[in-house]
Amino acid sequence: MPEVVVSIGPHHPALKEPVNFKIIADGEKIVRLELDLSYNHRGVEKAAEQRDFIRVLPLLERVCGICSHSHSTAFAQGIEEIMQIEIPPRARYIRTIIAELERMHSHLLWLGVAAHLIGFNTLFMWTWRDREAVQDTVEEMSGNRVHYNMNEIGGVRCDLTPAQVNAALARLPNLEERVNKYVDMVNYEETMLLRFRGVGRLSKEEALRYGTVGPTARASGIDYDTRKDDPYLAYADAPWNVVTDTNGDVYGRTRVRVWEIQESLRIVRYCLENLPEGAIRVPAPKNAPKGEILSRYEAPRGELAHFIRTNGTDRVERVDIRTPTLANWTSVAMCLVNQNLADIPVIVAAIDPCLSCTSRITLVENQTKKAGVISFDELIRRYRSRNPEEV
């Protein structure tokens, strides 16, 4: 059978966000994949340069709807390190609680989406039903289901009352029971085993070579988690383990995610029960001294990096956001080769792509208005031709 080009996206029922795949298929087997990203460039980085530190956090939360807390925490941590201020322990714990609740709802959402992609809508409905409990908890604590806006430079915006803590603790046992059920289902449910096992396999060496992060890397047996390797917030205090799996396929990534929900539940429980007393914020100076920092944070999808450069004013000179999805894209293109056409959605979804967050750059020629792709060397050459003094 001759090779056919199946063009998926930017509008397609399987994709919730705009991306374009050109899949060159031979029958039902995939030969090659061509990716076209950045349909949704929003200029967040440029907008961040024009707001002071108070007003930039709500903007950075809106980089991503699912991991909104990740972006603002990563940024706040970086600025606090440049300003050399230490946030109080209660603020650290509250940030940790919100971060882990966010991880739980992100992973539950992913589990539902993955089930939906293989046509298993029952699990989709159930996980999203149970995810409501997590969202309700976050809503009670912060006032919103998605954009918590808990962070500010030097601490957190609002305190947790004992009533909120007790309400959250009361929700945990039921949630734990449900998550244990999902762990069983992921490991023993025949439909999921049929569709997930051996699909999109990535060996440990390949995962290292293509620079994967987060659950994708951990499913391939790489023991890499920023929370353990470079502890921030309250992760050094709480009892928890890095979850890894040796399968390396979609099945492994599913298992890593459901186990991570269990670990998150342990962290949340510990933090809620051992919430230290004291202030929730320290006063932060208006301006940050001149400096550069790379702030790392383990978002639900993997390691998130914010590169921040300040120049002594109340604004950043440059903030560069590397989302985990960008780090994982290359591995998807490699995973898909020689797989079945029917497995595309599930393999793509296995890294939990967040496409709009990833759209950091788009290239449009000024005269012709044509968008396109250029190589990294070409990008460097253009940069140097415009900024000769920096070479």
Next chain:
Amino acid sequence: MSVLGEMFENFLSRPITILYPKEKVPIPAAFRGRVAIADDKCIGCSKCSLVCPAQVITMIDGPRDVEFKGKNLARKKRPQVKLFKCIRCGLCERHCPTGAIVLKNELSCSGTDGEIVLTE
């Protein structure tokens, strides 16, 4: 086939969906909803308009005598909020020194006209 038991359990129980307009959704006390300004507490310090990320708070003329820390204060300006451009981040509430501007737990407060302002 471990789902079968739960499937039939669900089949015999009631659906969990809240039929929204008919049934009310419980709204937590901390919910960040519509902005409300207590005019008798506002001292016209302009902090809210400075921290607002969406820049929907502008200071307009509103001279009034306000009691602040036991003293009488003659303020000159008061804030005006463009309701449907507000992103309900809660920064104004957090930075207000007198607690005059708050986000109430009102859920249904959406609209399309960005120029509509809050009127008391």
Next chain:
Amino acid sequence: MTDPVFGLIYIFIFPGFLFLFIYALFFAFLDRKIASRMQQRVGPPFFQPFADFIKMLGKEVIDPAGVDRVIFDAAPLVALAAVMTAYLYVPIIGNSPLAFQGDLVVVLYLLSLPTLVLFLLGWLSRNIFSAIGGIRAITQLFIYEVPFFLALLTPALMAGTWSISEIVLWQQKNLWFVFLQPIGFIVALIGLQAKLERTPFDIPEAETEIVAGPWTELTGRRLAIMDLTIDVSLVVGSALVAALFLGGPLIPWAITPAWLEGIICFLLFLIKTLAVLLILSSIKVATGRIRIDQLNDIGWKYIASASLVQVGIVLVMNYLWVYA
């Protein structure tokens, strides 16, 4: 079939096409409602399939560039006509007056037509998703059709007749085939699920992979009629399985007056088809979609072997017991 007026009423009004139309839409509603309640959702109101049908009839019909309009219009009608004709030979209140020796084969043939029409639509659409869906539909047809036919023909083998009505009569005298041929019954249900392209066999129209498969370019009344075809096939398939394995709408003893017996037979038909629907809906809810290569493995290795084993058992039973 002596009185032509009776024949016309039977074919067009009750229990013919008008009843079939209403019952098919009701069936579609029940199917969705059962699935939704198993997932703890509310589900659609009872007139939803009817409202969808009317709405889609009123929508604009879009012709993709370069498509043969006449065939594209005609194909869904052919499919609908085929399954509605098949319905006339299935016993509903007592035995069908149109029954003849060999109508089982005709019904099976007519039930296969919608799949062929889907393949044709996919091929005609000039759309890559439709083409892949069409190819998948026809591949799937080759996989499930053999065990499905074998499973449905084993009752005929044991009853010694090719007429559905006579098979029902045989069951009235002896035992339901679901007890005599449990393997055949299971294979028939799986085959029916595959024929109707429902989860786990919705491979040709997998919405997350190939948009809607052969359905992608169907719009307006074409989509409405094709949807109705699948709903009607669900009724006909359930009625066929109920007739062949669950004893059909007949009871083993006679009741007077005749109209009371007619009503009881009709209620039996409703109960038995709804029972089959409950099983089919549960399968739909409990599983996810499998891949076409996995279906190939499972279909030929297990389902086809199971139906062959059933045929063998029936031959031995015929030799030792039924015709001994």
